[in-house]
Amino acid sequence: MKKHFKLDITNKQYRSVLLLSYSTIAIIAIAIVLTGLFSWFNVYTQRVIYNLSMTQLQNLDTTISNNLDMWRTQLQTAWQDANIKQHIYTQSDSWKTENWIGSYLQRLCVNNGFAEYVCLFRSEDEFRYYGWRYPEEAEIQQIEQRIMETQNDTQQFIIETSNRKNLCIFLTDRKAMGVSPQRGIIYSLDLDQMEKKLISQKIEDSILLVYTSDGQSIINGKLSDERVEQIWNLLQNQDMSSPGLEIVLDESKYLCNSLYNDVTDMHFVMLQDYHIIQTRMTGMKKAAFISVVASLFIALLLAVILANKLYYPLQDFFSKIGSGPEILPGNEEYSRQQAEITSERIISQIHMMSQQYHSDKILWFLGGEDTDTDIPPVLRLQDRGEHCLFLLYWTNRHYLDENFSSDIYSILERNHSGCKISAFADTGSPWLLILLKEPVRSGSLSDWNKLQPLLEDECTQMAKVHGTQIFYAVSALISEEKDLRPNFQELQMLLKYHLLGQSRKGMTSEIFEDRKKLDIPKKIYDDFLDRIKKGKTEEAIAQLPLLLDELSSYNIKKVLLSLSELCVQIEQCIFSCELTGKQRQENYLDHYIKITSLYDRSDLENYLKHLTEEICFENSVFQEKTLRMNMLDAVEYIQEHYRDEDICVEQVAERFHMSVSYFSKLFNEYAGMTFPEFITDLRLTYAKEMLRANPDINIKKVAEICGFSTTSYFSSQFKKKFGLSPSAVRNS
Template sequence: MRGKEKGVWKRLDFASQSYRGIMFVSYVLVGGLALILMVAGVFSWFNVYFKEQVSAIGIEQLKQIDTVYNSKIDLYHTQLKNAYHEPAIKNYIYSDTSDFQRDYELSRYLQNMIVYNEVIEYVGFYKNDTFHVQVGTKYPDMQEQEEVNKRLSESKDDMEHFVLQSPSGERKLCIFLTERGMLYGKPERGIVFMVNLRKLQNELFSSDVSGSRIIIFSNSGTPLLENDNFTEKEETELWKSIENQQGLKKDNKITIDGNSYIYNSMPSKQRGEFLVLLQDFHVQEAQMSEASRMMYMIFMGVLIAVLGFSVAMARCVYFPFKKFMEVLKDKAEFTDSSEAYSRERTQITSDKILYQVGMMSAGYYSDRVLSYLNSPDEKDGIPDILKLKDRNEHCLLILFWQEYVDSSRTGILSMEICHLLENAVQGCKVSVIVDKSEDSFLILLKEPRWINRISDHAFIVQILKEICDKEENGNRIFCAVSSLVQEEEDLPGAYKKIYMLRKSNLLGQSDTVMSEDDMNCRDDNVIPVKFYQDTLRAIREGEEESAVIEIRKLLMSISPYSFARQLHFLAELAVQISQLSYEVPLNNREWQEKYLDHYMKIAALQDQNQLKRFFEQLITNSCLENKVVKEKNLRIQVVDSLDYIQQNYKNPDICVDKVAEKFHISVSYYSKLFNEFVGMTFPEYINDLRLSFAKELLTANSIISIKRVAEISGFSNLSYFSAQFKKKYGFTPSGYRKIL
């Protein structure tokens, strides 16, 4: 029998060398196979995911380009409508006679429009079945004008903008606004913009994407815009793919002229154009390979770490298991110490379970208690923990918080303070209610009324001061204690009072321990508005640093007032700061909405640092917006000054100093803005206007003398006038008159 038992144990000897070898080989084979399958699956999924993301990014990029393109075209249509309703243009279109003053004003208006819109090449009019160019930076030849005239007469509505291509290959987009005798009829009169597509595409594709090619086709297949030089063959193949979807594979690959691309296309939302994005397949493949390589390195690093951990765990498990099996073989008995160890582990496990259940229960009751204290609901009833009458008890509410919010310490700190209070006020029940949203916690201190220890206010305050004096890492602890609560219905009111005391920490004015008496000693008068006048003045003048210093002084100066007055004052100040950036004053309703918004934001802040950051951010935003508004107003004044110059350039006394003084701008800054707007200096611009008028006067009147022409145009010196005229036009005034 003994030999039989030995034979059985020999077959089941897990510690034998042969058994360990077989198990090791089995684990390696199974683990290796599982690893190969897992790596293959992960990388297969990653490749598919990467391609989907590249395609999704391409579509999103096309949507953004479509939005910008449509915005540009809408802008030009809007400018067409505005120009069409200008009195001078309206008069010109409907009139068959020539008027020098009207034609001059019309030309100046259109010239300014072209200057401000750099992509518009020229502006023309269509009337009496004829198209002619009025002004432009580059004038078309007769063949192009005839083509425009033909296409306009064949158009059915104003949304049919068309593309022209010059012999040099330059494309132009014709946008027009016309009047027609009937719906889809032939146009009778109108205004035309010719947009240089090369300049428009430079604006549209200002930020190039490496490895990406973008092209926009019209609904007839004509290429409009592109960020790369597409060949005619490439454009033809792409348009065929859009028309019949030939050559478009399931994985969104397309081959054009021997090059492989990831292909994405979409129709425009408004006008029927087609947008195409080609992403170089080799570039995307290289990026995917790089991402795969990085993922592989991370995967292998994690795998090595897991294997190392597994080996360490195997060593920790294998040797105890070997010893356990040897005990079984020798039929050894379990000792009393092992039984005691088992009971100890069972007890520890039970304690952990009870602790977790207790924490879950505490969280549930905390939410119920805080909900009742904030807004009592008779339907739900009073939480058991707050009941006083049935048990003949009274209580104190104590709200604790930290000077600077530290969420990681709130739970630990509440348990420590609870333990200290239990030792200091023996015989009392101490309950903790944690307010996770506020990073504070409420302690409910209850006792039977006959004990009457917590009714000694001085005794309780002394204990709380000893607790709050134990600050950690410079972060002080504060608390607010209510008066003794005898009735359950008084609990919500007591809680609201100590919660209001907590907010005094917002201005850094709170003592470590506060009671309801501290609320009664504050000044409840209205805080004078003169306190924030210096702050508003600094913001108006753009002195951000001075305004921040003033706001810090202000927060100290309002400390004697009640917190309710302080909240009202600060919310009103926030509205005043916000209002400084508005060009139009707020009406009563808007003011009230702003006031309530700022009031809620300030009331939700936790400490003085947050309050300072709130107002500093408000000041920064207001100063920045004021700066933008001032800059905008200055530019509007420069535009107004151009109108003034147009009316007074013939006056010999006009100069940059007088114009700058009239519009209340410094001479140097006005000169800088003038150069940015016009592209030339003030004297150059005045001379250009005077010479243009003199040329027109010489053309229109052959009798008037050269000297008189110079005087009327604003030149006081005849020789200077002649020299400037020859410099601009290549002829002296008299020479120009001879060639007419």
């Protein structure tokens, strides 16, 4: 007789089967979780590695691009220098100019940190090199050949010798784009020095390389030239834009990521040692595995504890409160008040967010010009038989109080009960736009004689409440929707009169209608600009309030345009400043945007004041430099003509276009003695040399040659300076 197997939950064998089943299910579940987790971890790690690589490449790209821009700016500054420009564009040379240019360009190289020398050329056959190192003949040949092959100044080229590699950037003058340069300046930058300073040398698992589009290496990453060329050839055979590209070098695998900058025409490449990355990932996986297993075990224990200690008491609690109407016995009123407060706060926050979104949408429509945009419902007029007015409010402050909108809304709602009232404000703006709307048949908004006193009284009430002066502008009565945008823009233009301190209550476009016929004459700025050119900073700044007062009689649109033009003219007061048509237009638009973004007259005065001070400071620096150069030329002229009998301070001052008194003052500060003392000192020194060189020469003859009118005066001055008579010096 067969024995049938019978399951008995009290049997130990049954409990062993259950334990084995549950353990198997738990192991499978954990294996699935870990497999999914590590798969995700691998993908996530690769993505993180790629993002970090691209971040480093972008940082390197930004650093090199910023340095290239800075170096080109240095070339532009050097090009604008009067001595260098004169040297490049003329064939005249002097030892003084050559010495000055050499000193200037040597300082430029030292301050740059990467540059070794600078090359100036006036033609294809005339190159001169300056700096702290003179280039080798091989470098010179490459520079002079490669610069003539360039098509524009955005290019750069690399020159290589047996032990050096330099990057050359340049600024040139060409007859046209695509034509060889006629003259220019070339910067030669040491790439080895650049790599040491721009790239950290402590990175073990990463190599950073920079190539030009034709495969020339700019930064080698401390690799040999053969290895760098091998990497480029491998990359050329694959898609360089693919993330996490794998390449093999000498049986070692590397992850490669690259970035291309089409402006600088450079490829930035980063190689990461795959073995090092895998080793680090293995350690992280091990730590993650231990953490996951421990977390699962702890979670299982917590689940059992919480199920018994928390779930069942909560279930009992909720079953009790679900069976009766009371939440907390004896505290019904408190619970109801708390619920009401919470609800009011939530509703208030939702209302504020909705109101701001609504304001942004309305103001965006009114300020736009797109005719295809649907008009917001709150602004509709024709299909509802309504007309409306716009009111624009602002104060003497740069902001509106938090309660301003609600206060003015309450007053308007009380005084204009038959109107629909809407308030719109841009985030952070110092003004508030109110829309008053009513049926056409009502007609209360069309009676200006009744409306004006009411609006002024409301404005006065608001001024008392908020403790500041309040202004408002009113649009014309709007009956057609096509007039909404023009009237809103007209109100914003009326707000700009606040820049001139002309804000008032009840402003309308008719108030300033007569000013549209007047053009602002440019001559009112002549005296102001003349003071700037002469470096009279304080006088020019003191004239600014008077100038703005004079502009107050003109239309604000023309004032804004005229002030923008004035700012451009102020910038052109810099000595030797010549703006092209495009530069002038760009500066004009920049000043117009900045001026229209100002709020009140103090902002406008400060803007013009800072611009004036900046220009006057640059002029004073330029004048100081020019005066020093003139004094150098004057001393050189005196040293060449001091033996002339007719030389005098009046003659030298006239030659250098200065008054006698001003020249004498400058000369005394520069030479440390007066003009006659300087002439006498030169003549006596020359006389002493003649007496020593010619023992038989006559004393009277020496006095005549050196420009002294009498022998006695010559002898007295000679003895006063040297302590010996002329004859004693001659005999010695």
